[in-house]
Amino acid sequence: DVVxxxxxxxxxxxxxxxxxxxxxSSQTLVYSDGNIYLSWFxxxxxxxxxxxxxxxxxxxxxxxxxxxxxxSGTDFTLKISRVEAEDVGVYxxxxxxxxxxxxxxxxxxxxx
Amino acid sequence: xxxxxxxxxxxVQPGGSLRxxxxxxxxxxxNYHMGWVRQTPGEGLEWxxxxxxxxxxxxxxxxxxxxxxxxxxxxxxxxFLQMNSLRVEDTAVYYCGRGGGNSDLWGQGTLVxxxx
Numbered sequence: 001d002v003v004x005x006x007x008x009x010x011x012x013x014x015x016x017x018x019x020x021x022x023x024x025s026s027q028t029l030v031y032s033d034g035n036i037y038l039s040w041f042x043x044x045x046x047x048x049x050x051x052x053x054x055x056x057x058x059x060x061x062x063x064x065x066x067x068x069x070x071x072s073g074t075d076f077t078l079k080i081s082r083v084e085a086e087d088v089g090v091y092x093x094x095x096x097x098x099x100x101x102x103x104x105x106x107x108x109x110x111x112x
Numbered sequence: 113x114x115x116x117x118x119x120x121x122x123x124v125q126p127g128g129s130l131r132x133x134x135x136x137x138x139x140x141x142x143n144y145h146m147g148w149v150r151q152t153p154g155e156g157l158e159w160x161x162x163x164x165x166x167x168x169x170x171x172x173x174x175x176x177x178x179x180x181x182x183x184x185x186x187x188x189x190x191x192f193l194q195m196n197s198l199r200v201e202d203t204a205v206y207y208c209g210r211g212g213g214n215s216d217l218w219g220q221g222t223l224v225x226x227x228x
Contacts, residue, residue: 037213048207048218049157060216092157096213100173101147103157 002027002095006104012112019080021107023093028074030097037096040069040078043106044089053078085111114138114217116208121222128198128226134191134208134219142166142186145212148193150204151221158204161193162212176202198226 003026013019029036038056041049051060053069056076066081080087088111093104120132132148147162161182162171170182181194191208203226210217 031213039214048220050218051216054214054216094157094215096211096215099162099171101159101162101213101215103159105156 001100002029002098002102004093004095004102004104006091006093006107009105009107011107011109013080013083013109014112015085016082019083019087019109021078021091021093021109023071023076023078023104025074025076025095027098029095036072038069038071038076039094039096041092041094042087042089043092049092083109083111114210116210116217116219118206118208118219118222121206121224123225123227124198125228126198126200126226129194129196130198130224132193132195132206132208132222132224134193136189136191136208136210139210139217141184141189144210146182146184146191147209147212147215148182148191149207149209149215149218150202150224151207152204155204160206163191195224198224200226202226 005024007022029038036056040053041051043049052063057069068079070077090106090108092106115137117135124130148160150160151157160173163182167184179197183192205221205223207221208219209215
């Protein structure tokens with residue numbers, strides 16, 4: 001199985017400051033159609049995960065442009081340019097290229 | 113509004129069975145891959161099973177092969193997960209998800225607790 005390794009696992013951030021989460025895959029994630037199925041999800045307590053970013057860098061509808069995804073090969077990053085209170089929660093990366101689809105361990109973002 | 117609503121979770125003894133259901137609305141269900149994902153506090157998120165739009169091909173994570181069966185009824189916009197020979201380690205919140213590797217919509221989840 002493809003192992004997805006996130007860092008850091010805990011991310012205390014001051015409001016208005018930037019934040020960055022890294023996700024590394026144990027194998028390349030290029031699918032046979034040429035796409036890289038790497039997504040980022042955000043989960044608040046008591047809620048189901050919500051997708052933010054898909055295919056490395058495409059933002060889902062309603063996701064603010066403060067959030068951006070990037071990466072290639074086996075290294076991917078989620079960046080928040082200015083953290084707001086609504087950004088708290090756990091962030092997960094997920095690869096959907098290889099079966100079984102696998103998730104990172106999660107990064108808990110909290111406000112300092 | 114696009115929505116997925118799971119049901120069927122509950123408390124079951126080890127070795128028992130449960131059937132989870134997922135009702136889809138607000139989109140053309142028959143056009144989408146669908147799957148089940150589970151979440152535990154200790155193990156995080158795990159993609160359990162996937163099924164193609166016409167139900168012809170199914171994928172399972174190794175830990176549930178031979179015990180769980182994913183199925184769908186496109187006429188009723190519904191997804192199912194039959195879980196047999198349940199183990200304590202199957203205890204989790206189970207989410208229904210639209211899409212395969214590019215999943216974009218999940219339900220609110222249903223809790224399955226396997227305990228004696």
